[in-house]
Amino acid sequence: MFARAQEQPTLAMLAEQQEVKTAVGRKRARTAEEPSELPSRPTAKATRVPEGEAAAAQPPQDGKPSAKSKHRPAEASSKRPVKRLREVVEGTSSTHRDPRFDTMLGSFSDDKFKKRYSFLYDENLPDEQQELRKSLKKVKGAETQQSLKQQLKDVQRQIAEEQRRRASEKTAAEQKGQEREAVKAGKRPYFLKASERKRQALVQRFHELKSSGRLEKVMDKRRKKVAAKDHRLVPRGRRTAPT
Template structure:
């Protein structure tokens, strides 16, 4: 009757021995891996650094920090230990989608180079015909309507058109001045002279001279000066100090 008990005891002993042998194997594997890791780290350190570390005792701290920072597995069959302080990303890339490339036509050589003169010649009809005709139509609508919201929208649109027309006229004048200057400089370069490039301040000065000559030819110089004087006076009037009311004068 005691034979089965001996058999069970023997089987438990053999299981315990097998488990202890496996644990010994895992500990031996981990110790050998740690030794190999230490040997690799020591191989990368110079002899001078080793002497300094031994002299001040910092090699012990280095070993301790390296062991703390080491993130690995005690056994290859175990999962990797990851710090719980680092949050896990909510998004996971399941499908490798192609990266979307956004191109700006202003800075891409594939779209060609911008021809400013050609662009101005092609779309010159907008500033010569389309916008002035739209401005006249808006003025007619402004006289007919009485709705304050509609009046506000029409006035904003008219002021925007005026701004665009002024800007384009300034740009066209500057382009004409620059083209004339380049033509003169090419002729001078043929005779061996060095080219002179106009600054923006010089272009602005010549533009004002041309504007003055046009006003003088049409006889509108005085009216233009008076209009500008009233405009500047209205600006200065905003910053004029007012005399505080005195109670003694009342």
């Protein structure tokens, strides 16, 4: 009887403890499902957001979406490979100007140009001619001599052409001066034709060659050139079959 009396309160205590555990478990489950009213504290592992990104992440106060700045850098995915020929921001390109055709630099003066660069024909080319003649005497190779002779001929040709051009311009200037004087005297102006100017230039060149003693050589060269041209125009003889 005494043992059965002790056994009954023990069962009652176990049942009470089981009910308490069940109630505590339900309360914990309900607390986990409901959101916490207290603000969560930042943990030590939380990363710090930059000020610019934090300001951009905040929504605008007036409710309108903020427009992106046009000066912002271009965004591109780091997973996409960069193209070999990619587009870059080009700066202001410099404008190239040719002083020969630029009206901002003034008009071209032929007389000033010739006076400014006259040293090329008065000093440089004569000095180069003397150097080529000295080198031609020292060199022994046939190919080198031929090359130097060709260079010497080119320099001599340039000097001769410049001398003829200056002589022609001098003659034309003298003729213009005579025409001005004639107009001042009351006469009608007379303009030479191109054929007449060419004839006068040939006459002047003839006298120059004669005075320098090169007339016969130039005339002989001219005859050979004309003969070769006439020979090309002669028809060839027809071939006949052998009998």
